[in-house]
Structures are given as structure tokens and as C-alpha cells.
Amino acid sequence: MTNTLKNFMDEHILIIDDVLYSLVGKIIAPEQLKDSMLYSLKAGGKRIRPLFVLAVCELFNNKLKEAYTIGAAVEMIHTYSLIHDDLPSMDNDDLRRGKPTNHVVYGEALATLAGDALNTLSFGILARMENVPPAIKVELINLLSVAAGAEGMVGGQVLDIDGESRSLNLEELEQVHVNKTGALLRFSIEAGAVLSEASEEERRVLVEFAHHIGLAFQIQDDILDIEGTSEELGKTAGKDLASNKSTYPGILTIAGAKDKLAEHYEIAISLLEKLNGDTTILKELAEYIVRRNK
Amino acid sequence: MTNTLKNFMDEHILIIDDVLYSLVGKIIAPEQLKDSMLYSLKAGGKRIRPLFVLAVCELFNNKLKEAYTIGAAVEMIHTYSLIHDDLPSMDNDDLRRGKPTNHVVYGEALATLAGDALNTLSFGILARMENVPPAIKVELINLLSVAAGAEGMVGGQVLDIDGESRSLNLEELEQVHVNKTGALLRFSIEAGAVLSEASEEERRVLVEFAHHIGLAFQIQDDILDIEGTSEELGKTAGKDLASNKSTYPGILTIAGAKDKLAEHYEIAISLLEKLNGDTTILKELAEYIVRRNK
Numbered sequence: 033m034t035n036t037l038k039n040f041m042d043e044h045i046l047i048i049d050d051v052l053y054s055l056v057g058k059i060i061a062p063e064q065l066k067d068s069m070l071y072s073l074k075a076g077g078k079r080i081r082p083l084f085v086l087a088v089c090e091l092f093n094n095k096l097k098e099a100y101t102i103g104a105a106v107e108m109i110h111t112y113s114l115i116h117d118d119l120p121s122m123d124n125d126d127l128r129r130g131k132p133t134n135h136v137v138y139g140e141a142l143a144t145l146a147g148d149a150l151n152t153l154s155f156g157i158l159a160r161m162e163n164v165p166p167a168i169k170v171e172l173i174n175l176l177s178v179a180a181g182a183e184g185m186v187g188g189q190v191l192d193i194d195g196e197s198r199s200l201n202l203e204e205l206e207q208v209h210v211n212k213t214g215a216l217l218r219f220s221i222e223a224g225a226v227l228s229e230a231s232e233e234e235r236r237v238l239v240e241f242a243h244h245i246g247l248a249f250q251i252q253d254d255i256l257d258i259e260g261t262s263e264e265l266g267k268t269a270g271k272d273l274a275s276n277k278s279t280y281p282g283i284l285t286i287a288g289a290k291d292k293l294a295e296h297y298e299i300a301i302s303l304l305e306k307l308n309g310d311t312t313i314l315k316e317l318a319e320y321i322v323r324r325n326k
Numbered sequence: 327m328t329n330t331l332k333n334f335m336d337e338h339i340l341i342i343d344d345v346l347y348s349l350v351g352k353i354i355a356p357e358q359l360k361d362s363m364l365y366s367l368k369a370g371g372k373r374i375r376p377l378f379v380l381a382v383c384e385l386f387n388n389k390l391k392e393a394y395t396i397g398a399a400v401e402m403i404h405t406y407s408l409i410h411d412d413l414p415s416m417d418n419d420d421l422r423r424g425k426p427t428n429h430v431v432y433g434e435a436l437a438t439l440a441g442d443a444l445n446t447l448s449f450g451i452l453a454r455m456e457n458v459p460p461a462i463k464v465e466l467i468n469l470l471s472v473a474a475g476a477e478g479m480v481g482g483q484v485l486d487i488d489g490e491s492r493s494l495n496l497e498e499l500e501q502v503h504v505n506k507t508g509a510l511l512r513f514s515i516e517a518g519a520v521l522s523e524a525s526e527e528e529r530r531v532l533v534e535f536a537h538h539i540g541l542a543f544q545i546q547d548d549i550l551d552i553e554g555t556s557e558e559l560g561k562t563a564g565k566d567l568a569s570n571k572s573t574y575p576g577i578l579t580i581a582g583a584k585d586k587l588a589e590h591y592e593i594a595i596s597l598l599e600k601l602n603g604d605t606t607i608l609k610e611l612a613e614y615i616v617r618r619n620k
Binding site: 059060061062064065066069112116119120121122139140141142144145147148149151152153155156158159160165166167169170171173174176177178180181182183186187189190191193194 | 353354355356358359360363406410413414415416433434435436438439441442443445446447449450452453454459460461463464465467468470471472474475476477480481483484485487488
């Protein structure tokens with residue numbers, strides 16, 4: 033990791049976490065519910081999505097207070113999806129980021145409800161942002177609803193489950209990931225552009241950048257499941273192979289998947305050249321999530 | 327039921343259903359997910375919450391198109407909460423409104439995801455309403471997020487589960503229901519006032535009306551669980567008693583619960599006298615949900 037990216041992360045992650053925890057901490061709700069929500073929020077996520085919101089806002093020299101709230105909203109959605117995905121009726125995972133999953137600690141009922149509450153809260157915090165015109169809040173809420181719901185992340189999860197019982201082709205697999213993981217990453221990047229009132233063209237370029245980075249990110253995830261160890265990953269490695277799940281390496285071989293990853297990564301980076309302003313952080317963040325080993 | 331109320335219901339329920347089904351029907355998502363969402367939306371709910379939105383809007387002579395969308399949003403939240411409540415890890419109910427519950431038909435994973443998708447979609451349809459100023463949409467989204475989330479419905483559900491393992495006193499039981507069932511009813515009534523741009527005072531009176539009607543509704547629910555039959559209710563009767571759940575009849579006796587219900591009902595009705603305009607429908611809807619036998 034370069035010093036530039038390290039400084040960017042050091043500067044923002046503490047604030048992202050503070051904002052996130054205080055937004056949950058201050059609601060008036062049963063303590064065990066808040067504990068369960070905070071447990072998963074505090075379980076050591078990399079805050080990639082909030083960092084992308086902030087990176088785009090910095091590109092446009094936009095003030096950042098509201099970017100943290102948007103980052104918190106998308107992190108709540110991401111976290112709720114992990115809690116529900118880990119449930120016994122879904123992926124049945126006991127371990128996430130090296131820690132027991134939410135339902136292992138709080139039971140299935142509370143884990144389900146903590147996920148529901150995080151999903152719902154994310155829209156409320158966008159609605160309550162200060163110093164953002166209502167029309168922009170409405171646009172952000174609409175984008176988040178589409179990205180997180182049946183047309184985005186939840187729909188992708190359904191396709192993913194479907195892909196466990198039959199072999200997907202490359203196009204279908206791409207469809208899974210454009211929705212399951214791509215939609216929220218795209219939201220993060222597009223939301224930064226919307227908040228900064230970027231031009232149509234700038235927004236279009238950033239959305240396309242998000243598309244390719246999202247796919248590269250997912251291909252790396254599939255590769256790590258094969259090449260990584262459980263200890264490095266903080267979750268069970270080799271699960272995809274064991275469950276006959278359709279993956280990029282499964283369809284393209286490991287070498288083919290790596291080529292595909294490089295292809296998406298290069299397209300993404302070349303798109304950044306179309307933007308004015310300093311895109312160093314966006315480029316390095318992209319590189320970071322593609323080169324990561326966990 | 328009076329003819330006035332019957333005509334009101336006949337006029338609106340078909341449109342409520344049409345709007346609801348078409349809002350789900352037109353999203354681009356995996357078919358099995360849409361099927362699962364529509365299955366529970368079509369399972370024969372009484373549409374009480376959308377009818378209250380419409381009744382309040384009629385009181386203020388407000389045009390109704392957007393009231394149907396708000397009604398659809400609250401019905402989506404209500405329906406998702408039933409899907410998740412019925413899951414084996416929660417109430418473990420196989421029967422709802424006389425039909426197999428969502429997870430019995432679609433499996434637990436898809437039922438969980440259909441609930442998640444309905445939760446998320448409700449905020450998107452509010453954001454996409456036409457002919458509503460953005461500031462009003464933002465206010466509605468904020469109210470719905472608070473009513474449906476940890477501070478409202480989901481929080482109430484957590485308290486309710488807590489109440490299964492220990493005896494609640496009357497105040498605690500009221501707290502459960504103010505949140506678990508009251509919050510969404512209150513949202514429906516308050517949303518009608520917000521959309522109609524009612525005065526602060528009118529809104530305050532309606533919110534208080536909603537509070538008492540919500541409690542009366544829940545007390546009737548507890549009474550029906552004892553006095554109704556499974557056939558009438560379309561769900562398993564006597565469940566509360568069998569599970570040692572804290573209920574109004576359990577704390578107050580059946581006669582005491584009926585007195586309490588009458589008390590809340592009378593306060594609610596007397597509040598309506600403070601409002602200008604024709605409150606007949608609101609009064610009859612209130613009577614309908616309190617006198618219902620299922």
C-alpha cells in the first residue's frame with residue numbers, strides 16, 4: 033500500500049467508524065438489538081464502500097460530512113446482508129472476519145431482526161442528513177433502494193443461491209456479481225458523484241469505472257477462496273469448491289480468471305483518465321481491493 | 327359493517343391491490359424472488375394500514391394517487407415483517423391467513439430474501455412518487471424508517487420475544503405493542519396528514535388517535551387468540567396461552583382486557599371530534615378493526 037492511500041485510510045476510517053457507531057448508538061431501542069447491530073458493524077470490515085464515497089467526494093473537492101453518513105448507510109446495508117447471508121438457512125457460516133457470526137452469538141431470531149433494523153436504518157439516516165437538498169436525498173435513497181433490493185444486491189443473492197444447484201455460464205455468473213456485490217459498490221461511487229453534483233458525463237464514467245472494479249473485486253474474491261488460507265481470510269477457505277458453486281476460476285481456470293481480472297482492472301483505470309481532478313486515491317483504492325490477499 | 331365503510335373499502339381495496347402488485351410486478355428481478363414477494367402480498371391481508379392512509383387523505387380532501395403508493399409502502403413493510411416473524415427461528419408458523427407461510431412454500435432462504443427485498447422496496451417507491459415535493463418525500467421516508475426499524479416495529483418484535491421468556495407488566499406490554507403493531511398504524515395515519523399538509527394540531531390529534539386505536543387493535547388481537555377459532559383466524563388459535571406469552575387478558579383477565587379495549591376506543595373516537603371535516607370513515611374503520619372477529 034502506498035503512503036498516499038495509507039494516509040487517506042488513516043484519516044477517514046476512524047471517522048467512518050465513529051459516525052457509524054454513533055448513528056446506531058443514539059437510537060432508542062432495546063439494548064440487545066443495538067448490541068447485535070453493533071457487534072457486526074464492529075467485526076472488522078475494510079470499509080471499502082465508505083472509502084469509495086469519500087474518494088469520489090474528494091475528487092470533486094466536496095465537503096465530506098455528508099459523505100460519512102452516506103458511507104455509513106451503505107456499510108449498514110453491506111453488514112445486514114452479511115448477517116442474513118451467514119444464517120443457517122442461507123450460507124450457514126459460523127465464522128466471519130475471524131469472529132463468530134451474529135447468529136452464533138445472538139441467536140437466529142435476533143440476528144434476523146438486527147439485519148432488518150440495519151436495512152431500515154440506512155434509509156432513515158439518509159433522510160435525516162443535514163445540509164443536503166431534499167431532491168438530492170431523494171435521489172440517493174432511490175439509488176440505494178435499487179442497489180440494495182430485488183433489482184440489485186438481494187436479487188443477486190437469489191441468483192447466487194440458484195447457481196449453487198446448477199452450473200452457470202460466464203454471462204450468468206457476471207450477472208450474479210454485477211448485482212450481488214457490484215450494485216453496492218456502484219452505489220457508493222455514484223452517490224459520491226450525486227452528492228458532489230458531478231456532471232452527467234462524469235457520473236457516467238464513474239459508474240462504468242464502478243462496474244469494472246466491482247467485477248475485478250469479485251473475481252479476486254473467487255481466486256482468494258482457492259489460493260488463500262482460512263487464517264488469512266478470517267472465514268472458511270475452499271468453500272466454493274466444496275459446495276460446487278459456480279466461480280470465475282471454475283469457468284475460466286485460475287489463469288483465465290487472473291487474466292479476466294487484469295482486463296477489468298485495466299479498463300477501470302483507463303476510465304479514470306477521462307476525469308479532471310486528482311484520481312490518485314480512486315486508482316489506488318481500486319488497486320488495493322484487487323491486489324488484496326483477504 | 328355500515329354501507330359507508332363497505333363502499334369505501336370496495337372503492338379502494340381493488341386499487342390498493344393493483345398498485346401494490348404492479349409496483350412489485352414491474353421491477354426487474356429473478357422471477358422466483360418476485361413470486362415469493364407477491365405470494366405473501368396476495369395472501370389476503372385486510373389492507374387496514376393503506377385504508378387508514380386513504381381515510382386521512384379523504385378527510386383533508388386530498389387527491390389520492392400518492393396515498394395508494396404510501397399505502398403500498400406500509401403494506402410491504404407489514405408483509406415483510408409477517409414473513410420474517412413466521413420463520414422457524416422466530417414464531418415458527420406454518421399457517422398465515424389460512425395459507426401456508428412463505429418459507430413453507432419457497433424455503434427459508436428465499437423467504438428471508440423476499441422479506442428483505444420488500445423492506446428495501448418500500449423506501450424506493452416513496453422516493454419515486456410523482457407530484458410530491460422532495461421535502462415531503464424525505465419526511466415520509468424518515469417517518470417510515472423510524473416506525474419500521476429498531477425504534478419501532480423491529481424493536482417491538484425484540485421486546486415481544488423477550489416477553490416470551492418472562493412475565494411483562496402492563497406498562498411493558500403496552501411498550502411492546504406501541505412499537506410492534508402501533509408504530510406502523512401510526513405511520514399510516516400520520517403519513518396521510520403529512521401528504522395532505524395538515525396543520526401541526528391536526529397531525530398531533532391524529533397521531534394520538536392512532537396511538538389509542540393501535541392499542542385497542544392489539545388488545546382485540548389478544549382476545550381473539552383466546553376466543554376465536556383457528557378456522558376463523560386463519561392461523562393457529564390459542565398460541566399465546568400455549569407459549570406462556572404475556573398478553574392483555576393474561577394480565578387483566580378477559581373482562582379487564584375488554585374494558586381496557588373500550589377505554590382506548592372511546593378516547594380515540596372522542597379525539598376525532600377535535601377535527602374539522604367528515605370523520606365518519608376514520609371512526610368506522612376504527613370500529614371495524616376493534617370489533618373484528620379475525
